Amino acid sequence: MDPYDQKHFTVVDYVIFAILLAASLGIGLYYALSGGRQRTTQEFLMADRSMHCLPVSLSLIASFQSAVAIIGVPAEIYTHGTQYWFIGCAYILGLLIPAHVFIPLMYRLRLSSAYQYLELRFSKAVRICGTLTFIFQMVIYMGVCVYTPAFAVNTVTGFELWAAVLATGLVCTLYTAMGGLKAVIWTDVFQTLVMFAGQLAVIVVGVQQTGGVSEVWSKVWEGNRISGLDLNPDPTERHTFWTLGLGGVFLMLSLYGVNQAQVQRYLSARTEREAVRSCYMVFPSLQLALALSCVMGLVMFARYCGENHSEKLGTASRDAVVLYFVMDMLQGLPGLPGLFVACLFSAALSTISSAFNSLATVTMEDLIKPHFSTMTEAKATLISKALAIFYGLLCLAMAYVTHLMAESVLQVALKIFGMVGGPLLGVFCLGMFFPWANSTGALAGLGAGLAMAFWVGIGSILTRSSGAKPPPPSCTATLLSGNTTTIIQTALSNATLSRPTGLKRFYSLSYMWYSGLGCFTVVLTGLIISFLTGPMKEEEVTPGTIYPLLGNLLFFLPEHLKQKLCCVTPLGQRPSTQHRTPSRHKQSNGLAVPPEEGTSQDETDSFLANSHTAFVEHETAV
Ligand SMILES: CC(C)(CO)[C@@H](O)C(=O)NCCC(=O)O
Numbered sequence: 302m303d304p305y306d307q308k309h310f311t312v313v314d315y316v317i318f319a320i321l322l323a324a325s326l327g328i329g330l331y332y333a334l335s336g337g338r339q340r341t342t343q344e345f346l347m348a349d350r351s352m353h354c355l356p357v358s359l360s361l362i363a364s365f366q367s368a369v370a371i372i373g374v375p376a377e378i379y380t381h382g383t384q385y386w387f388i389g390c391a392y393i394l395g396l397l398i399p400a401h402v403f404i405p406l407m408y409r410l411r412l413s414s415a416y417q418y419l420e421l422r423f424s425k426a427v428r429i430c431g432t433l434t435f436i437f438q439m440v441i442y443m444g445v446c447v448y449t450p451a452f453a454v455n456t457v458t459g460f461e462l463w464a465a466v467l468a469t470g471l472v473c474t475l476y477t478a479m480g481g482l483k484a485v486i487w488t489d490v491f492q493t494l495v496m497f498a499g500q501l502a503v504i505v506v507g508v509q510q511t512g513g514v515s516e517v518w519s520k521v522w523e524g525n526r527i528s529g530l531d532l533n534p535d536p537t538e539r540h541t542f543w544t545l546g547l548g549g550v551f552l553m554l555s556l557y558g559v560n561q562a563q564v565q566r567y568l569s570a571r572t573e574r575e576a577v578r579s580c581y582m583v584f585p586s587l588q589l590a591l592a593l594s595c596v597m598g599l600v601m602f603a604r605y606c607g608e609n610h611s612e613k614l615g616t617a618s619r620d621a622v623v624l625y626f627v628m629d630m631l632q633g634l635p636g637l638p639g640l641f642v643a644c645l646f647s648a649a650l651s652t653i654s655s656a657f658n659s660l661a662t663v664t665m666e667d668l669i670k671p672h673f674s675t676m677t678e679a680k681a682t683l684i685s686k687a688l689a690i691f692y693g694l695l696c697l698a699m700a701y702v703t704h705l706m707a708e709s710v711l712q713v714a715l716k717i718f719g720m721v722g723g724p725l726l727g728v729f730c731l732g733m734f735f736p737w738a739n740s741t742g743a744l745a746g747l748g749a750g751l752a753m754a755f756w757v758g759i760g761s762i763l764t765r766s767s768g769a770k771p772p773p774p775s776c777t778a779t780l781l782s783g784n785t786t787t788i789i790q791t792a793l794s795n796a797t798l799s800r801p802t803g804l805k806r807f808y809s810l811s812y813m814w815y816s817g818l819g820c821f822t823v824v825l826t827g828l829i830i831s832f833l834t835g836p837m838k839e840e841e842v843t844p845g846t847i848y849p850l851l852g853n854l855l856f857f858l859p860e861h862l863k864q865k866l867c868c869v870t871p872l873g874q875r876p877s878t879q880h881r882t883p884s885r886h887k888q889s890n891g892l893a894v895p896p897e898e899g900t901s902q903d904e905t906d907s908f909l910a911n912s913h914t915a916f917v918e919h920e921t922a923v
């Protein structure tokens with residue numbers, strides 16, 4: 302099935318690849334044998350809540366930066382130009398909001414799983430539905446992550462596909478199950494550095510081979526690959542400033558605000574300030590990662606566009622072509638092909654390990670622990686390790702499912718984030734910002750949000766209207782006669798004239814809006830159903846689970862009017878006798894020392910038990 306002349310690995314390349322796997326395993330082994338030797342769930346799943354902000358922040362960017370982005374973003378830039386780069390604008394609000402809204406709220410509740418919040422705020426049923434939604438999202442995403450680098454490397458070098466899938470899946474399962482979250486975070490740090498090094502190497506070599514920066518610039522400029530700010534408000538336009546910069550904020554919030562993989566990292570930080578700081582530090586690193594992958598796409602365009610590889614880009618595996626170009630550029634430079642392959646697999650490993658660990662956490666904390674209140678720590682830790690292994694094997698099965706799909710991997714991954722992550726974000730927003738929302742509303746909202754997202758998502762697949770315009774023709778135009786160019790341009794304008802109508806138009810909604818649509822549907826449905834079934838009152842809501850958004854937005858109104866309108870007393874003004882506030886936890890957050898071993902878990906449990914009892918009382922009162 303190989304359409305190109307294959308590129309081959311030298312011994313050095315294999316050695317570099319082997320070093321990556323061995324180093325990751327070594328870090329896993331180190332944390333299996335040091336510290337508390339992974340004998341408590343606090344250590345295995347929460348890294349003893351003792352992490353500094355620097356490793357946490359590098360680990361945060363690694364979670365959702367996989368080989369999908371390393372290959373997918375350059376492929377996108379190569380074919381459609383730099384418009385996608387504007388997603389960087391979404392990182393501003395997409396990280397500021399988690400840092401100042403989601404992290405303080407969740408950290409102060411001393412959660413282990415983000416979905417514990419849903420039980421505190423709503424009910425057990427909402428928590429379980431939230432957890433199942435998250436598991437569903439991550440299991441599909443894992444498949445894409447493990448399959449993408451193996452497939453690309455297989456197409457280009459002939460490296461055995463399923464051997465690569467098995468090697469990544471098994472190595473990752475092993476170090477995750479041995480070393481717990483500490484190993485996951487520290488391998489993430491190492492793997493993120495390898496990832497940056499690989500991308501940088503390709504860019505440097507590519508620029509040199511093209512003949513310098515100015516040569517690259519003039520080629521991409523002539524080739525129409527530098528996109529201006531597209532302010533077209535049409536939501537069916539695949540990539541515009543609005544879909545990327547605004548729709549992207551919802552995508553970022555669902556990933557960096559409420560996704561367990563990230564929440565777990567915030568919670569593993571030693572103090573709340575450290576957690577907020579790590580979120581801030583994600584911003585420059587994520588911009589750097591985006592810039593590197595976009596520049597890589599441009600360099601590849603400058604290097605290869607004139608050589609008429611364009612028909613290869615027309616095939617389904619456009620993503621594999623990117624790797625073909627990379628391997629072609631690095632051929633003959635000892636070690637560099639291996640470095641880039643290590644970069645791809647690093648990106649994949651760091652994502653899959655985060656997924657395993659977060660999946661083990663939610664399965665343990667949300668699905669198993671609540672039913673076995675007397676389980677010993679040793680048994681719980683053993684089960685958590687078994688769960689990490691179980692999800693590792695499930696991941697291999699999911700890789701096979703991905704094998705059957707054929708779309709741009711970047712688009713597939715971002716669609717999964719949007720379709721499943723968007724509604725999940727909606728439930729959290731409903732709970733945090735709207736005190737009236739009740740459990741029935743949250744369940745109905747989540748159902749409606751998922752239904753809406755899948756309706757438009759599956760609709761777009763069936764009608765094949767993902768909204769992708771044909772790429773700017775200039776790359777081919779330089780090789781074609783003037784006549785053909787005119788034909789292409791006529792075809793282009795015809796395509797823009799025949800706009801889809803009705804349901805087709807709904808299906809052609811840009812995939813960048815899926816998160817926003819899902820979130821909005823959940824909040825709207827949730828509020829309507831809550832008001833119909835009896836909205837909650839402030840006194841009934843577990844303290845500390847609401848962010849006084851409306852109160853803050855209406856800061857100019859007098860206090861009594863605000864309370865009438867939003868039913869929320871601003872944080873800090875709540876009379877302390879009215880409720881059992883988790884004051885002891887607030888105190889321990891303020892200190893720079895981790896909570897003492899043994900007592901902290903009990904404290905949390907008793908707090909959770911109390912607030913749950915409180916909730917049950919309210920429930921019966923309603
Ligand atoms: C999710 C963002 C936008 C930000 O982290 C980016 O990393 C990305 O495009 N990721 C694609 C999915 C992946 O790399 O697996």
Ligand code: NA
Binds near residue numbers: 650
């Ligand atoms: Na990653």
